[in-house]
Amino acid sequence: MKSAEARIRVRYAETDQMGVVYYxxxxxxxxxxxxxxxxxxxxxxxxxxxxxxxxxxxxxxSCRYRSPAKYDDEVVIRTWIEDASKRMITFHYxxxxxxxxxxxxxSTRHVFLNRELQITRLPEKYFPMFGI
Amino acid sequence: MKSAEARIRVRYAETDQMGVVYYxxxxxxxxxxxxxxxxxxxxxxxxxxxxxxxxxxxxxxSCRYRSPAKYDDEVVIRTWIEDASKRMITFHYxxxxxxxxxxxxxSTRHVFLNRELQITRLPEKYFPMFGI
Amino acid sequence: MKSAEARIRVRYAETDQMGVVYYxxxxxxxxxxxxxxxxxxxxxxxxxxxxxxxxxxxxxxSCRYRSPAKYDDEVVIRTWIEDASKRMITFHYxxxxxxxxxxxxxSTRHVFLNRELQITRLPEKYFPMFGI
Amino acid sequence: MKSAEARIRVRYAETDQMGVVYYxxxxxxxxxxxxxxxxxxxxxxxxxxxxxxxxxxxxxxSCRYRSPAKYDDEVVIRTWIEDASKRMITFHYxxxxxxxxxxxxxSTRHVFLNRELQITRLPEKYFPMFGI
Numbered sequence: 001m002k003s004a005e006a007r008i009r010v011r012y013a014e015t016d017q018m019g020v021v022y023y024x025x026x027x028x029x030x031x032x033x034x035x036x037x038x039x040x041x042x043x044x045x046x047x048x049x050x051x052x053x054x055x056x057x058x059x060x061x062s063c064r065y066r067s068p069a070k071y072d073d074e075v076v077i078r079t080w081i082e083d084a085s086k087r088m089i090t091f092h093y094x095x096x097x098x099x100x101x102x103x104x105x106x107s108t109r110h111v112f113l114n115r116e117l118q119i120t121r122l123p124e125k126y127f128p129m130f131g132i
Numbered sequence: 133m134k135s136a137e138a139r140i141r142v143r144y145a146e147t148d149q150m151g152v153v154y155y156x157x158x159x160x161x162x163x164x165x166x167x168x169x170x171x172x173x174x175x176x177x178x179x180x181x182x183x184x185x186x187x188x189x190x191x192x193x194s195c196r197y198r199s200p201a202k203y204d205d206e207v208v209i210r211t212w213i214e215d216a217s218k219r220m221i222t223f224h225y226x227x228x229x230x231x232x233x234x235x236x237x238x239s240t241r242h243v244f245l246n247r248e249l250q251i252t253r254l255p256e257k258y259f260p261m262f263g264i
Numbered sequence: 265m266k267s268a269e270a271r272i273r274v275r276y277a278e279t280d281q282m283g284v285v286y287y288x289x290x291x292x293x294x295x296x297x298x299x300x301x302x303x304x305x306x307x308x309x310x311x312x313x314x315x316x317x318x319x320x321x322x323x324x325x326s327c328r329y330r331s332p333a334k335y336d337d338e339v340v341i342r343t344w345i346e347d348a349s350k351r352m353i354t355f356h357y358x359x360x361x362x363x364x365x366x367x368x369x370x371s372t373r374h375v376f377l378n379r380e381l382q383i384t385r386l387p388e389k390y391f392p393m394f395g396i
Numbered sequence: 397m398k399s400a401e402a403r404i405r406v407r408y409a410e411t412d413q414m415g416v417v418y419y420x421x422x423x424x425x426x427x428x429x430x431x432x433x434x435x436x437x438x439x440x441x442x443x444x445x446x447x448x449x450x451x452x453x454x455x456x457x458s459c460r461y462r463s464p465a466k467y468d469d470e471v472v473i474r475t476w477i478e479d480a481s482k483r484m485i486t487f488h489y490x491x492x493x494x495x496x497x498x499x500x501x502x503s504t505r506h507v508f509l510n511r512e513l514q515i516t517r518l519p520e521k522y523f524p525m526f527g528i
């Protein structure tokens with residue numbers, strides 16, 4: 001099973017007055033993780049949008065917050081595909097402080113949209129990349 | 133069961149290049165919804181933090197994206213408490229376009245933290261407000 | 265000279281670990297202010313984009329931060345046009361706590377873009393709305 | 397004169413429906429740039445906050461948007477100090493696509509705050525680091 005790691009450093013903008021990362025930002029990090037996984041699978045998500053007009057629309061997200069990430073922490077986002085078909089794909093994520101605790105885990109389920117933002121099938125050329 | 137409605141108008145900043153609201157922003161809207169619910173329950177969340185040193189930390193979030201919200205849409209966020217105890221509280225959310233489609237539904241589960249960000253119990257004065 | 269007022273309530277997501285609003289968010293509030301000014305000028309900015317394919321691209325922004333806005337503050341954004349031509353428009357902003365201190369002042373200068381994101385002239389129908 | 401370079405990759409969350417980076421995000425990138433410059437000057441901004449209780453509060457920001465940054469672009473943020481005293485510091489920024497066009501230039505002026513968020517002087521130990 002393919003997986004990929006992306007690294008980010010927590011931005012000041014991502015903290016809130018509780019002194020920790022605001023909870024919606026973990027979903028932004030998941031996006032960074034899955035784009036990195038696309039690269040590991042052999043393609044650039046940007047090109048999939050631009051050249052093939054295929055968009056990965058989020059149908060569901062879930063996140064468990066385990067330990068707060070803080071400003072300037074280096075966070076490693078590990079992403080893997082749990083389930084993929086020509087109609088749907090599910091990514092899983094584990095985010096942990098470099099050399100430290102897991103801060104969050106989660107998943108997102110996606111459908112494929114065309115340029116008119118209608119549900120479509122994944123083009124065949126991407127099947128091997130997603131392990132379908 | 134108490135519920136509350138908050139209204140927001142979709143900001144340009146909340147859209148992405150797909151032309152719809154970026155998926156992490158729905159979690160920000162959920163926060164607006166639960167703060168409004170606190171007001172409907174008879175207290176100001178800001179004061180709970182300031183005066184009682186009680187913080188609502190998110191332990192879990194989930195969201196189902198049903199239909200995309202778009203720039204300048206007026207979105208109604210309805211929030212209600214499904215489950216509350218002295219240790220934990222779960223909020224549910226339904227977000228819909230004013231007079232139109234449901235754009236997303238979701239839930240967040242929270243624990244209570246003290247000023248040192250350690251898990252604590254909800255003070256008794258809040259029991260009736262949360263229906264405990 | 266036309267001016268308009270918009271009101272927002274500070275979101276938890278907009279605060280940072282300093283306990284005040286993060287400085288980039290004031291630019292998001294400026295956007296809310298100028299969209300409200302468009303409404304006061306007799307048109308909807310969304311429709312200007314959709315129907316006429318005219319986009320207000322920011323060429324310059326500046327902001328002076330005078331007093332910090334805090335979580336749950338109600339902020340009034342007053343916006344007015346200082347200078348407008350068929351090629352350029354400058355908005356000014358004053359943001360203050362409802363019934364309280366000015367938190368920030370600023371301005372943005374914009375050019376008009378067409379759907380190909382090339383610089384264009386403002387269509388004549390908008391001249392009277394912008395006071396040109 | 398000290399300068400530093402930081403690199404970021406444009407996130408999907410940072411784009412808007414115009415298909416380019418939303419203008420407030422450049423201020424977030426400036427923050428990343430100045431934190432990197434602090435590192436190049438021999439200290440960690442996080443520690444300055446935590447250990448010395450000194451906060452860099454933004455008093456003014458300005459940005460000129462020259463050419464739009466787009467999703468997945470790699471952006472190099474070059475930051476330098478133009479002016480520093482025990483009461484105030486001004487950072488300048490140039491942001492460009494790796495190997496390509498300048499996307500934005502700007503500056504921020506800061507004052508120093510203590511833990512009570514009152515204006516204070518920069519402690520002497522930081523004078524040489526900021527070239528004062």
